[in-house]
Amino acid sequence: MSGKPTLTYGDSSSVVPFWAKPELVSKLEKVAPHPEGTKDLARDVRAGLRSAVAHNRNVRIAVDACVHCGACLDACPAYLATGDVHNSPVGRADLVRQALKGDGGPLGRLERWFGARPLDDAGVHALATYYYQCLECRRCGETCVFGIDQADVTRSVRSVLADQGLVSRYVATVIEASERTGNNLGLPPPAIKSTIDFCRDEIKEEKQLDFPVKVDAPAYALFVPPSADFFLNLETLKGYMTFFHLAGVDYTFTTEHAELGNFGLFVDEKHLRAIADHLVGIARKLEVKFVIAGECGHGWRAFKQYVIPRLEEHGIGAAHVFHLVIDAAKRGAVKFDPTKNGATRYVYQDPCNYARGGDLIDEPRFLLERVVTNRQDSPHSRERTWCCGGGGGMLTDELMPLRLEYAKLWFDDALSIGAEHVVRPCAICKAQLNATLPKLNKARSTKVAYSGLMDLVYRALVP
C-alpha cells in the first residue's frame, strides 16, 4: 500500500503517530487543563521539561547520573529493532538534553557557542515522534546499573507534550473513552452484559456448567478485567467466570468501570489518577470489600501502584486473579487436568508490566505448571522479557511498521525453543499478537498460536 511509512534500519523517524486533533485534546482538558500561556509551542515545551526535571526525582536522577555508557542501547527493543539511536533510552533522553540546552543566560550563551541550538517547533515534533516510539517496557531500567528508568522519563516528557496539546490520537481517544464511558473501548452496558451471557452459554456447552453471574450487583468482591476481554479475549473471560464459579468466589462485574487498563499510565499522571479514582469510587459505591484484577500488564501496574493504595485507604483489599487461583488451587478448592491443553509446547513470555513493575513473575508460572504438560520459559524471561511491541500506547495501525519490527524479538525467542504457543496474560500483548502473529507466521512459515493464561486455566479446570 502506498503512503505507508517505510522503515529503514538506522532511521525510524518516518513512523509518526497520528496526533490528536484540537477537539479531542479539548475533551481531555476536563481532567488535565492546559497551563495558561502563549502559543509559543517550543518555549512552553521547554518550560515544561525544565519543570519536570526540577520536580520529578526519576527524571532529575536520569539527567544527572546517566554517564552515556550505552548499556540501555543493548537492552532496548526499540533500538535493537530499528537501529535508530534517537529511538533508544539514552538517545531519547539526549533529545531532552538538547532541548534544555542553549537558552537564556551566560550558561546558555556558552552552550550555544559549543553548538547548542534552542528548541524549535521541528525539534518538538522530533521529540514527540521518538517519545511515542517508546514501549515504556522498562527494560532499560533493568539493565542500567543506576536503575535509571527511561520509561518514567517517557511518561514525564509525554505529559509535558500533552500539556501543550500534543498527544497521540490513539492514546487520547482511549483516555477520552475511558473517562466518558468507564472503559477503553467505549462498550455500553448492554454489550458487556450480552458478552457475559454469550460466555455463559459457551461454558454451559463446553463445561456443562450453568451458573448465574452478577453484574452491577452487591457482592463481596468486584472483578475488573480489561475491556478487551469483553471483545477480543472471550476465552480469557470464560476462564475467569468458570474459576470464580468453581471456587465459589462471590463477585460482581461492573458496567460502569469495565476496565482494568489505564492509558493515563502511558501519558499523564492526571489522567492516571482520574481513571483510577473512578474505579475506586465504583468499588466504594458497590460497597465491596475486595477488588480483583484481570489479565492486563499495564493495567496491573497502575492497579498495584496506584489503585490498591487508594483502596486500602478505604479498607478495601485487592489482588490479581492469579493470586486467587493459586490460593484456591493450593487448598484443593479447584482441580486442573493439564492434558486438556494437549501436548502443545507452550512458552511463557512475561508481560513487561508484570515482570518490571508489577512483581508478578512466579505466580503465572505456578499456574502454567499446573494447567499444561509441556511448557518452557522464553530465553529472555522474567525481568529480561521482551515487550510484545504494542506497549506504551503504540497499539495503533499507523505504528504497525515499528510494531512488526519490535515483535520479531520475542518471536525469534519463541522460535528458538520450538514454541508452538506463546502465553502472554496481558490485553495489550494479546491485541499485539493478534495483529502481528499472522504476518510473522506467514513470513517464517510457522504456526505459532497465542493466548492468555486464564484461557488455559479454563480448559484445564475440572468441573
Add this chain to the structure above:
Amino acid sequence: MDSVIELTVFLVLPYVTLVALVVGAAIRIRSWLSARAITGLRSVAVVPNTFRTRGVLKDLFRRVFTFYTFSNMETDRTLYVGSLLFHYGIVIVLASHLALVVPVPISAQLHSEIALYLGGASGLAAFAGLLLLLGRRVGRPRIRSVSFFDDYFAVGLLVGVIVFGLLQTLVFRPDYMDTVSPWLISILTFQPNLAPIAGVGTVTIVHIALTLIFLAYVPYGKMVHVVAYLFNPTVTRTSQPVGAEIPAPDSGLWAARPRGGPDER
C-alpha cells in the same frame, strides 16, 4: 617562576577545589532532594519483588560491587569487563591514597612495596579498564553517537591523572611520605605549609594539579553518578507485596458456592 606554579598548585588550587566541591555537592544534593514526585506511583522499583529494606540493600550492594546488570547484556561484553577493571582499580588506588593522611603502622619499606605492587597493579587495572571503556566509546558508532563533551572531558582528565600517577608509582618513585603527605595534611587541617613539598618533581606537580582540577569538576559533570544513584527511587525503595493476604476460605469472598454443594441464588 617555579614558586608561582607551586603557589598556584599547592595553595590556591586546593582551596578553590575544596570550595567547588562543597558548593557543588550542596547544590546537587539539594536538587535531588527537592525533586520529590515519582509520577504518581507508589513504587517505581526496577528490581521485582524487593519487598524489604534488606532486599533493597542487598541489590544495591550487588549493583555496586558486581555490576551484575551488565553481566548478561545482549551483544556487549566490553562495558562489563571495562567497568569492573576500572572501578575496582580506581577504588583500591583511592583507598591507598588514604595512607597519605592517615598514619599506618607498617615499616616504610613495606609501605613502599605495597604502594609499588598493589598500587601499581590497581593503577594499571584502572588504566586498562579506562582504555577499554574509552576505546568502546570511540570505536563503536552507537556509543560514539551518544557521547558528548562532558564524557570525554572527564575521561580525558582521568587518563592524565592515572598516567602521571602511574609514572610516579612505577617509574620515578619519589619519596612522597616526607613531601606530599605533610603538605596534604597541612592543607586539610587549614594550616597550609608548602615547605615540605617545595622542589617536588614535575610529574608529581602535574599529577596533583590534574587531580585537583578533576575533583573540582566532579560535582558539575557526570562524575556525580558515584553518588547520584543513591537518590534514585528505582533502586532505593521497596515495593509492596500483593496477594499475601487473600481472605480466608471461610470469609465472604469464597462464600458464593460451597465446594460440592448446589449453586446458590
